[in-house]
Amino acid sequence: MSSNTAAPIVEFSALSHRYKNGDSSLVLDRLSLKARRGEFISFIGPSGCGKSTLLRLIARLLPVTTGTLQLAPHTEVGFVFQDPTLLPWLTVEANVALPQTLRSHSTKQRPQTAKALLALVRLTEHSRAYPHELSGGQKMRVSIARALTLSPQLLLLDEPFGALDEMTREHLQEELLALHAAQRWCGLFVTHSVAEAVFLSDRIFIMSANPGKLVHEVSIKLPSERDADTRLSPAYQAQVAEVSRLLRNVETATAS
Numbered sequence: 492m493s494s495n496t497a498a499p500i501v502e503f504s505a506l507s508h509r510y511k512n513g514d515s516s517l518v519l520d521r522l523s524l525k526a527r528r529g530e531f532i533s534f535i536g537p538s539g540c541g542k543s544t545l546l547r548l549i550a551r552l553l554p555v556t557t558g559t560l561q562l563a564p565h566t567e568v569g570f571v572f573q574d575p576t577l578l579p580w581l582t583v584e585a586n587v588a589l590p591q592t593l594r595s596h597s598t599k600q601r602p603q604t605a606k607a608l609l610a611l612v613r614l615t616e617h618s619r620a621y622p623h624e625l626s627g628g629q630k631m632r633v634s635i636a637r638a639l640t641l642s643p644q645l646l647l648l649d650e651p652f653g654a655l656d657e658m659t660r661e662h663l664q665e666e667l668l669a670l671h672a673a674q675r676w677c678g679l680f681v682t683h684s685v686a687e688a689v690f691l692s693d694r695i696f697i698m699s700a701n702p703g704k705l706v707h708e709v710s711i712k713l714p715s716e717r718d719a720d721t722r723l724s725p726a727y728q729a730q731v732a733e734v735s736r737l738l739r740n741v742e743t744a745t746a747s
């Protein structure tokens with residue numbers, strides 16, 4: 492899906508992190524990675540291994556104190572949180588347009604219109620609705636559309652589908668892949684679901700905890716066009732089994 496020769500959108504090397512206000516133990520221990528345009532990469536690992544911390548560092552919501560972290564020049568970053576975090580007093584369309592409304596300076600990238608994004612996430616008919624009138628899956632679609640408003644080259648997704656039922660979750664995974672195929676941002680995705688990570692990703696990083704490390708990298712060798720039938724294919728199921736086994740080993744080692 493991606494070329495290995497393209498310049499990285501994000502690159503970090505020997506990236507470590509301690510929270511100063513916490514017990515100051517090491518949360519992330521010397522993580523290194525290069526991610527390129529068009530790549531979809533997932534992070535999976537035991538609870539507390541530092542997945543969210545990693546995304547916050549990449550988004551510059553936390554300061555980098557140890558190691559290096561570089562984004563390609565003029566990289567716009569979008570962030571999708573587990574909670575859709577919509578403003579209840581704004582319509583769906585105004586929520587999607589919010590980053591543009593708040594942005595005081597112009598971006599290099601041309602922003603996408605809220606209307607176009609709502610069409611992409613199949614919510615045109617709900618553009619004048621308020622968040623409380625939407626289902627959980629619809630709210631998450633709005634949240635994704637909002638994150639794409641400033642045409643990011645890098646999209647960070649922190650367990651966005653964790654709170655959704657299985658059916659909705661699978662639909663949204665398919666929609667996310669379609670958006671990715673159309674827009675070719677680099678996606679960094681945190682999840683607890685092996686099946687979800689395999690379905691979405693080009694590469695999966697399995698993390699260990701205490702401290703958090705990238706311990707295994709698995710390349711997903713499935714056709715780039717994936718749909719509901721992909722989940723039934725032996726190749727997909729074999730990769731789910733492979734990642735599950737590696738994750739179980741990591742969790743056993745972490746627990747002991």
Ligand SMILES: Nc1ncnc2c1ncn2[C@@H]1O[C@H](COP(=O)(O)OP(=O)(O)OP(=O)(O)O)[C@@H](O)[C@H]1O
Nearest residue numbers: 510512513514518537538539540541542543544545
């Ligand atoms: N703001 C903070 N201050 C102090 N410690 C924190 C803070 N945020 C997270 N931590 C600690 O850092 C470690 C990693 O947390 P993080 O949320 O990054 O893990 P995670 O892998 O995303 O967890 P989960 O899978 O449960 O969401 C945990 O031990 C957590 O308690």
